[in-house]
Amino acid sequence: MNLIFLFVNATIQTSEPETVQLVYATWALVFTTMGLALITWYSTRSSLLTTKHHLQETIKSNELFVMELKEKYKPRIQIHNGSIQYESSETNFANFTCLIVNSGKVTLREIKIAYEISIRKMTLKELLKDEKEIWKNVKSYDTALNPETRLTDYTIRFHEDNKNEIWVKMWFKFQYLQNSFGEEIFQLRFKELQNVGFDLYTNEQIDEERKSN
Numbered sequence: 001m002n003l004i005f006l007f008v009n010a011t012i013q014t015s016e017p018e019t020v021q022l023v024y025a026t027w028a029l030v031f032t033t034m035g036l037a038l039i040t041w042y043s044t045r046s047s048l049l050t051t052k053h054h055l056q057e058t059i060k061s062n063e064l065f066v067m068e069l070k071e072k073y074k075p076r077i078q079i080h081n082g083s084i085q086y087e088s089s090e091t092n093f094a095n096f097t098c099l100i101v102n103s104g105k106v107t108l109r110e111i112k113i114a115y116e117i118s119i120r121k122m123t124l125k126e127l128l129k130d131e132k133e134i135w136k137n138v139k140s141y142d143t144a145l146n147p148e149t150r151l152t153d154y155t156i157r158f159h160e161d162n163k164n165e166i167w168v169k170m171w172f173k174f175q176y177l178q179n180s181f182g183e184e185i186f187q188l189r190f191k192e193l194q195n196v197g198f199d200l201y202t203n204e205q206i207d208e209e210r211k212s213n
Contacts, residue, residue, distance in 0.1 A: 083193075
């Protein structure tokens with residue numbers, strides 16, 4: 001038990017406030033669950049039923065609190081100022097640039113961004129099927145991205161003959177909170193080199209699609 005407290009204290013001392021809150025809530029849920037297990041095991045007296053009921057209610061309350069914290073500190077990424085410029089009228093080499101902003105309330109770490117240029121939108125099922133191929137082109141960032149901060153200008157140089165319609169796919173994978181991992185996929189559409197919108201697959205959608213396959 002002492003080792004558990006030492007581990008929790010060490011985690012709290014080296015974590016951000018949002019991680020500390022989640023650690024407290026999670027360990028509260030663990031200890032109340034352990035208490036319920038012990039009472040269930042030794043519940044030979046009717047007087048313990050009331051205590052057991054109170055512990056069950058406490059567990060439900062803690063579970064809801066943990067869910068609320070995870071929702072509050074859900075990672076969120078935004079892409080701003082996406083643009084494509086060809087190097088010259090005589091070449092089909094172009095540069096895509098954008099700003100990547102952490103618009104959530106939690107710090108993102110170990111950020112990796114895979115990218116692909118194509119002339120059509122892909123379904124989530126197609127993207128997951130081609131995951132290994134897409135992740136051959138990847139940029140990694142060692143620095144943490146704090147809330148409401150941005151990465152420096154992100155640039156992709158590519159070759160594309162079709163200048164009428166271009167889709168830029170950006171697949172993010174990152175770590176947040178205490179050993180939580182997330183991913184998001186953006187598909188930015190450009191028509192005649194003008195940014196005309198994007199599609200986003202969230203972490204929840206990606207998880208659901210992975211489980212269904």
